[in-house]
Amino acid sequence: MTIRARGRSFLALILSPEAPLKDWLAGLDEHMRRAAGFFNRQPVILDLSLLNENTEGLVDFQQELRQRHVHLIGIEGADPHWRALQSWEWPIELRGGRPSGPVTLPEEDNKDTPPTTPTLREPLIVNRVVRSGQSIHNPDGDVIILGAVSSGAEIIAGGSIHVYGPLRGRAIAGVDGHPQARIYTAKMEAELLAIDGFYMVAEEMPDEPIGKASQVYLENEHLKVVPLQAGVVKS
Template structure:
């Protein structure tokens, strides 16, 4: 039996706690009130570089985060030999991630019942996205005025618009937005993903390869159809 493997990219957040931890946790609680549901939906990497072996409260920090619904997929910095870390549950080591810069945390102060933040300004790329590049805008759409090469990656909180060939990976609706779409003047994608559901190139109907097309989520499946189809 053949072993099938598929790729899926996620935007992981890195939290860097600072001493005193009691004050840092209080600040985290306040941010979680303003960003309802945001942290519970994100994979989190914990960076311990700003702490030391004798930081007060370090031994209970991991449990404090678990109680807040924060899921740790990795831990960086610090030293496993520190006495305060001996009871910690260490996730498997992660390799190969690419830094993406600071992330603006959503503020839900106007409507605290909302679990998804409003989209912000789109990110416009005035030219091609080359192989090996990763372009991310977790808070809005991404518009590419050129080609997206094979091996390149586009990650958007909203929709993705490519005014050229889309040959790389396009990942839309990363923060729980199933109505996001992916538009391309020439659909040749290696991978299409919306709200965690994905489709690899071999699964795209060959009749759409090289054509103007859009991808959308329907009944928990990625569907590719004409770029000129009427929006539902």
């Protein structure tokens, strides 16, 4: 009998909590309130490198995340022998992962050194409608959708996202450290937009581009959503 095995890659979000954990959790709650369901079904790696074994609230921190439906597939940046982590359940150690974007904080004396940007690869072309509950990932390049993206669907790209139809779900671009990434759609009706970690939910979007062909880009750490005919394409 032949045993067949196939590889499948997933894009995992990395959360790096900071002390005080009570305030960090309050901030997480606010983000989740504004972007309901953002962490649903999303694999998350917890990076504890900004904490230490004496951080207040660390004992119960894993349970706090579980109550918020944050699904941890990995924990890094801490020693499992820390007293505060003795009651934690540790996922199986992950190997072979490739960082998507910066993984270390810049030192003060290196602040003028520009960060390296990973090279984008071939775009992923999807020649169909992306239906509710479906998720399309291409952390290595652009995603091109030759159809609609339904409400409840999700598109994640390391580069830009092009939707040649209505965009009603979530579009998350530039996850591979590319703030110059953009989101284009033939009809803007998105539930959530994000580029390089900066996001905007439907309630925050301006009225002008809704229902029109539009583009989204990042400017001064704020998302700009403009109709294509009114936007100025930036190099």
